[in-house]
Structures are given as structure tokens and as C-alpha cells.
Amino acid sequence: MKKYLITVNEKQYEVEVEEVRATTARAVQTLKSAPKLKTPVSAGNGNGNGKAVTAASGGHKVSAPMPGNVFKVLVAPGDEVKKGQVLLVFEAMKMENDLTSPADGVVREMNAVEGNAIAVGEVLVVVE
Numbered sequence: 001m002k003k004y005l006i007t008v009n010e011k012q013y014e015v016e017v018e019e020v021r022a023t024t025a026r027a028v029q030t031l032k033s034a035p036k037l038k039t040p041v042s043a044g045n046g047n048g049n050g051k052a053v054t055a056a057s058g059g060h061k062v063s064a065p066m067p068g069n070v071f072k073v074l075v076a077p078g079d080e081v082k083k084g085q086v087l088l089v090f091e092a093m094k095m096e097n098d099l100t101s102p103a104d105g106v107v108r109e110m111n112a113v114e115g116n117a118i119a120v121g122e123v124l125v126v127v128e
Contacts, residue, residue, distance in 0.1 A: 059128030060102045064118040068092030073114055075125070079107045087125050088112050101127055 001016045072089040075081060081101040088099050090112075109126035118124065 059105065059108055059126050061123045062087065062099060062102060062125040062127065064090070064099075064120055064122045064124055066092045066097075067117070067119055068097070070112045070114050070116050070118060070124075071096055073110065073112055075107050075110065077107050077110050081105060081107060081127060087127075090118060099124065101125075103127060 001018050004015050004017060006013050006015055068090045069092075070088060071091045073087075074089070075085075075087050081087065081104070083101055083103050085101045086098045087101055087107070089096050090099060091097070105127040107125060108128045110124075111122070111126075112118065112124040
């Protein structure tokens with residue numbers, strides 16, 4: 001066992017780590033047998049846009065690509081939107097990011113409130 005002192009958010013933690021020596025074949029086998037996610041998690045596309053998942057009702061669920069805070073909501077339920085239109089702006093990692101509409105349609109649900117925190121994969125807007 002090796003002891004390490006790790007600092008996270010200006011708070012120190014003492015951890016003990018045990019070195020495990022596994023063969024390459026065993027490590028690959030472990031990776032292949034890892035459980036698969038049942039629910040898709042939004043990954044974004046690098047410019048702050050969330051991934052839209054088609055909803056069962058034919059609409060698109062737009063989810064948060066990363067944790068952050070809602071900075072400004074630009075649409076409301078019932079608003080018509082065009083593909084690429086900014087739906088809301090959120091702050092993450094000290095940057096403002098736009099969340100855009102994946103398709104033309106009407107906003108059916110707005111689950112984001114200005115000032116609220118958002119988590120990765122949280123459905124913020126539904127566009128039908």
C-alpha cells in the first residue's frame with residue numbers, strides 16, 4: 001500500500017492505494033465485461049450544445065452536456081423554434097455556452113430555470 005495526500009477544491013485527503021499487477025489479457029477482459037449504460041448520456045459536440053435524444057412522442061429531448069448553471073432562458077413552452085436556434089445559455093467552467101435546438105418545432109417542455117444548477121444528462125428542453 002502506498003499513501004498519497006490529494007488536494008481537491010482546497011481540501012486535503014489522505015488516500016491509500018494498493019498496486020495491482022494484472023496481465024494484459026486480464027485487463028482487456030475486465031474492460032470488455034464492463035456494464036453498458038442503459039440510458040444515453042449527453043456528451044455534447046464540443047461547442048456547448050447538448051445531445052438531443054428523440055422522445056417516444058416524436059419530439060427531441062435536449063439534455064445538458066456538462067454540469068453548470070442556467071444563465072439565461074431564451075424560449076418558453078409553446079414557442080416555435082428553428083434548428084440551431086439558441087434555447088438557453090448556461091455557465092460551465094467559467095464560460096457561457098449555448099444550448100441549441102436540434103430541429104424545427106415547438107417547445108413542449110422547459111425544465112430549466114435561470115440560476116438553477118444543471119447536471120450532465122438532465123433533460124432541459126423538449127422540442128416537438
